[in-house]
Amino acid sequence: MPTAAIKPDDSAQSIAAPTWMTRPVPTVKRLTLPILNAVETEPSTQCPQCHAMTTNTALIFNSYVCPHCDYHLGMAARDRLHGFFDQVEQELGQAFSTGDPLQFVDSQPYPERLAQAQAKTKETEGLVVMQGLLRDMLVIACAFDFRFMGGSMGSVVGDRFVQAAETALQQRMPLVCFATSGGARMQEGLLSLMQMARTGAAIERLRLACVPYIVVLTNPVYGGVTASLAMLGDIHLAEPKAMIGFAGKRVIEQTVREVLDEPFQRAEYLLEHGVIDQVVHRHQLNDTIYRLLAKLMHH
Numbered sequence: 001m002p003t004a005a006i007k008p009d010d011s012a013q014s015i016a017a018p019t020w021m022t023r024p025v026p027t028v029k030r031l032t033l034p035i036l037n038a039v040e041t042e043p044s045t046q047c048p049q050c051h052a053m054t055t056n057t058a059l060i061f062n063s064y065v066c067p068h069c070d071y072h073l074g075m076a077a078r079d080r081l082h083g084f085f086d087q088v089e090q091e092l093g094q095a096f097s098t099g100d101p102l103q104f105v106d107s108q109p110y111p112e113r114l115a116q117a118q119a120k121t122k123e124t125e126g127l128v129v130m131q132g133l134l135r136d137m138l139v140i141a142c143a144f145d146f147r148f149m150g151g152s153m154g155s156v157v158g159d160r161f162v163q164a165a166e167t168a169l170q171q172r173m174p175l176v177c178f179a180t181s182g183g184a185r186m187q188e189g190l191l192s193l194m195q196m197a198r199t200g201a202a203i204e205r206l207r208l209a210c211v212p213y214i215v216v217l218t219n220p221v222y223g224g225v226t227a228s229l230a231m232l233g234d235i236h237l238a239e240p241k242a243m244i245g246f247a248g249k250r251v252i253e254q255t256v257r258e259v260l261d262e263p264f265q266r267a268e269y270l271l272e273h274g275v276i277d278q279v280v281h282r283h284q285l286n287d288t289i290y291r292l293l294a295k296l297m298h299h
Contacts, residue, residue: 047071063282072219072239072282076121077128077145080178084141084286085132092129092140092167093160101155104187113187117148126181127157129164131173135290137299140168143178144225150182153225157185158195161229165202165213174212174293179230183223196228203232212296214289217244217267217276235292236276237285238267244276 042055049071059065063083064073075083082088104110118124126148131140142164144151161177168175184192206213215233220243227246238244245252245265253260263269270276280288293299 065282074146077143080143081130088130088132090131093163096156096159098156102189110187121147125156126151127160129160138173140164140173141176144180146180151180152182152185153195154185154188154192158198161199162202168211169209176214178216179221180218181225196224199229217242219243237278237280238276240279242267244270
């Protein structure tokens with residue numbers, strides 16, 4: 001049976017390959033980038049209170065106070081002292097260095113922990129002491145650095161504080177301490193606890209000589225530091241909402257078997273119960289301390 005002739009499909013002809021003249025011309029696709037704000041282009045920090053992002057530059061100019069909710073973030077000891085003094089004359093206590101008297105090892109040897117803290121903070125120890133001018137008054141000030149092993153008080157911290165107190169006593173200059181710490185340093189055992197007595201004795205000599213000693217309690221202050229130098233001042237100031245106590249809140253709750261609601265151990269709670277003298281915003285600290293020292297020193 002003869003086969004029918006196959007006719008070319010008209011639709012196939014219509015879908016013929018395009019010629020050079022009729023081919024689609026490729027275009028350059030424009031890459032659209034999102035517009036970034038300053039927070040995304042600069043190193044920034046998230047506020048632990050309101051979770052807002054703020055550039056580090058803005059925080060530095062605002063003394064590490066959140067511009068959104070007024071929360072007081074932690075400050076490095078050196079930054080705090082440079083912000084406190086109008087002019088720094090000298091740094092004290094750099095001759096002291098930390099050893100390993102107990103060869104203490106927990107999850108890692110004590111010297112390794114020290115090396116990590118020194119690399120992180122660029123400080124040799126958890127307390128920085130400086131002498132300088134606050135307005136027109138010579139003052140010695142020391143500040144704990146919480147980034148350095150929780151601002152724990154070991155032998156060198158005690159040495160530096162005692163040297164600061166003795167220098168203030170000899171030159172009759174007021175002493176100011178910005179305290180923030182987790183307590184005594186367990187890696188030095190009894191040697192760390194002895195610093196409570198040493199610093200207390202140095203503060204007593206200041207008291208007998210009528211040399212003012214002002215403590216500024218910042219967030220947080222606990223343990224052996226609270227039980228010694230942080231609560232032996234002539235005047236106790238505190239930053240807003242700073243946590244201050246001896247034992248931690250959870251430890252107390254487990255002991256008394258009660259839930260302790262806010263603002264327990266906050267600066268405002270301690271002010272209400274007569275533990276501290278005044279809660280001062282960080283922006284007003286310098287003026288407040290100068291005014292108090294001028295009265296106490298009859299300046």
